[in-house]
Amino acid sequence: MSGLKELLKKGLGLGDMAFNAGGGAITWFPGHMAAATRAIRHRLKLADLVIEVRDARIPLSSANADLQPHLSAKRRVVALNKKDLANPNIMHKWTHYFETCNQNCVAINAHSKSSVKKLLEVVEFKLKEVICKEPTLLVMVVGVPNVGKSALINSIHQIAKSRFPVQEKMKRAAVGPLPGVTQDIAGFKIAHKPSIYVLDTPGVLVPSISDIETGLKLALAGSVKDSVVGEERIVQYLLAVLNTRGTPLHWKHLNNRRIDGIEYEAEENHEYSLKNLKPKRRNLPNRSDLVYVEDLVMQVQRALYSSLSEFNGNVEDESDLESLIDLQFSALQKALKIPHKASEARLMVSKKFLTLFRTGKLGPFILDDVPDVKPVS
Template identity: 85%
Template sequence: MEGLKGFLKKGLGEMAFNTGGGAINWFPGHMAAATRAIRHRLKVADLVIEVRDSRIPLSSANADLQPLLAGKRRVVALNKKDLANPNIMHKWVRYFETCKQDCIPINAHSKSSVNKLLELVEFKLKELICREPTLLVMVVGVPNVGKSALINSIHQIAQSRFPVQEKMKRATVGPLPGVTQDIAGFKIAQKPSIYVLDTPGVLVPSISNIETGLKLALAGSVKDSVVGEERIAQYLLAVLNIRGTPLHWRHLNNRRIDGIEYDAEEKHEYNLKNLKPKRKNLPNRSDLVYVQDLVMDVQHALYSTVTEYGRNVEDESDLEDLIDKQFGALQKALKIPHKASESEARLMVSKKFLTLFRTGKLGPFIFDDVPDIKPVS
């Protein structure tokens, strides 16, 4: 991974992820106040659900809160498991078990998945349920890991389980990090009374490791405009190239969805943003074929550039040169007009490429490496 480290230092090393700003100020003012409120309420929480992104199980942890969380009943919910590599996910579960930490991969939009999480929470609270009339569960996590989506799913389950009299408020869910900016309480059970506190996503004021910051940006925990879409796309390409991922795309099944065709020469109006959850304009079957073909073109473009390049991607200069060539290949694959200026084209390429990645169209990934630790005897 030396080539990646060199590339980060040389090509992307002008960033400063800290509260003072530097090149990037990613710690908005409301986060400082929210962090203080979270610290205060953690003292009275009976259990904490710490939501992390399954693609970055370590990088999506708020390091400043870990000392406080270590002393609480806690369940680590690795959300967005549908976007994470299942061949590696079980290794992460085993890692957390080795660390004596309860962990469960979930999909916050899946009722069955959230039910399993609630069963684990109730098991963890079993002793307290017998003797406490009111219990408090707190949901914490960095921005955009799916806390609000989880809260909403818990509400739907609670409404079917308990005859709750008062109307329950739903959490606000948005595609951008930092939508929830205040702490709100929600009652999810009657006997005993169990309340869930939803909290705003908060980052740490300073991150010394640039790669950790870029992983958070890639996962959407920081607004793209703060870091820059092109920087994030460059990082994604660097990781894919170092891992040799494009080489694995050679043997992918290229079949179309049966019976659906569209004119490839005709301008297709489908917007890739509609792939994101909660969008009103769902893709029809023709749109799905268009996206499928677009993905295949992108994968083929990256495979071709890697195989034709033939130089050492572990060298940061060669890696930087390869990524520049890939931006040109992706412009063609993503059907970005040639009349666009170079800067405009690279921005459009970055946005579309990141959308395909974030919606899982390029495949499932986990970007953190499982630490090597010795089992506790």
């Protein structure tokens, strides 16, 4: 994927995003993040165990590098959340990688009680050695924005209420699709004898990100607000990843009938917003909506397949890759039925395409590469 690496340095303007210490003001690190980082470091001293939530699609890129020295000194369980959006064929390699590094790791879906119960079993096992010594134990949940910490906290509450008598009314953690929803550190009692408290914390990023690709992965996963990086720029990176991996060519085998032109009958003037695919939307899609979204996804996959399979250039060359991505923006505009003369067509394409990716409609992905682990001699 050398073409992608070069693209990040030179092509498409992706290399001037100031994801580095000398690149100017870092607008995604507001005052509450700085204050929260200080508070988290202070409370880490009191924590008996830390659940570090990471995005399963970016197991390394979603780690807060500034907190790692503090976390490595604590009992810790790494929870790779959103496993339902991550490639299951690679997920086991990541859990094995963490195990090889002597780090407890559990792949979870924070919205699944059975999945969260497995995580709690590991947490309880890790706390066994201190339960007999301390009447009160503190578990801290940390992670960068939008990895699903609050969703995990809410699931833990539901499980705890079914297991233990709860004396006080518990407040649910705020959950939202935007980074930075949780702005205070709140404690919740989840068990008695011993008393176990879970602290939810706001998502915090490092003030600067030295690696441009790490910054783009965080933006793609939604840990950095889209307005900071720009939706079009994020989609340029996503298309570069898909093309250099040859992903659209695999869609041909998955969707032969649809890509070859056999489509479901869909209402021509169907009104449905892709925003409704995002979590916590009140209006659930009906059968007609589902058919509409499925048809839209197939049109998008077919557009990217056709553009890549007919492309005569070299995706490992940054100039060729840039040309291909420009062609694909036009193809996506047609597939997503965005008016040709729309003044903000590329922005509209980017927003819809990002929604399909982030909700898993384009398939499961893991963007980070599993590091090579040297065998212990």
